[in-house]
């Protein structure tokens with residue numbers, strides 16, 4: 001029903017992915033496959049809702065109406081099999097700000113906070129820039145499938161107040177299973193560790209997999225969990241600054257809300273609320289088609305790499321539109337991989353080492369783009385790495 005093949009020029013729209021190439025890569029014509037937004041149009045039913053609201057000429061102070069909350073509740077019930085209540089939903093302009101608010105609300109300077117590298121790098125900043133202590137619990141790469149290291153997590157939990165969990169995981173593409181999450185949740189609960197479960201990619205699940213919201217597993221786990229959800233990745237709305245922190249524990253929620261109130265932040269973005277509601281109300285079919293398209297892009301990439309390359313291997317993609325590529329067999333140093341990709345291939349990937357320990361030798365590629373761009377990327381890789 002929907003056209004994901006259409007190439008839409010994004011240059012000169014003040015867009016990070018295209019218009020900041022010179023600043024980021026020192027080369028303005030790389031094929032940009034880095035920042036995690038999509039080169040697909042936001043679906044028409046969202047654009048229509050925004051345009052309709054924009055046609056009313058006054059954009060004054062607004063609030064999020066009941067229908068806005070209802071759309072989130074219904075979406076999470078239908079797509080994630082998770083029942084939540086309106087009162088549990090708190091606004092945050094973004095997930096990264098929300099994670100920082102959580103760090104400030106629930107921990108003290110010097111407290112240990114666990115991160116699980118290789119992981120989305122703003123997690124490290126949220127710990128360090130708030131003067132908290134980084135406690136690493138590295139993921140284990142088991143023949144291309146990443147897993148939690150529970151023994152080490154037990155060690156880390158003893159010296160920590162909080163964990164920042166990426167679920168599904170960016171960049172390693174895991175859609176954690178119920179058992180894996182339950183085990184992680186139990187360890188954290190036992191040691192009084194508050195879990196910030198960043199589920200921003202929770203809608204971007206490959207056919208055949210199911211996202212399990214951590215807080216849906218057991219009430220005892222929900223009690224120590226803050227769940228981050230947003231329509232921003234799902235419907236390509238990152239520029240509209242609208243997301244939610246879902247907290248069922250009343251005491252934790254009160255502490256989080258106090259900070260939001262002090263910062264006067266909960267007014268939010270009028271158009272973000274409109275877009276979010278339209279997406280959650282009408283976006284199911286569009287999202288299913290999107291994920292099938294991304295799956296096909298991944299299958300194309302995987303089969304090309306397996307057929308034509310001996311040195312670049314993809315890690316299995318269970319969720320997100322971000323594929324994690326293993327360049328270690330090239331035997332090249334990270335800086336050389338990076339320079340080669342940029343200078344010789346003209347490709348703008350996300351550099352593995354920025355995701356922390358375990359990121360060396362890897363690159364992340366964004367597959368949320370029309371197929372011709374993925375084909376172009378493979379051709380450019382082939383010309384140099386074949």
Ligand SMILES: Cc1ncc(COP(=O)(O)O)c(C=O)c1O
Pocket residue numbers: 036093094095096097120166170198200201230232238243
């Ligand atoms: C795991 C994860 N969390 C958060 C974000 C960004 O969230 P926001 O733009 O809402 O701050 C991203 C974006 O790539 C992400 O991958």
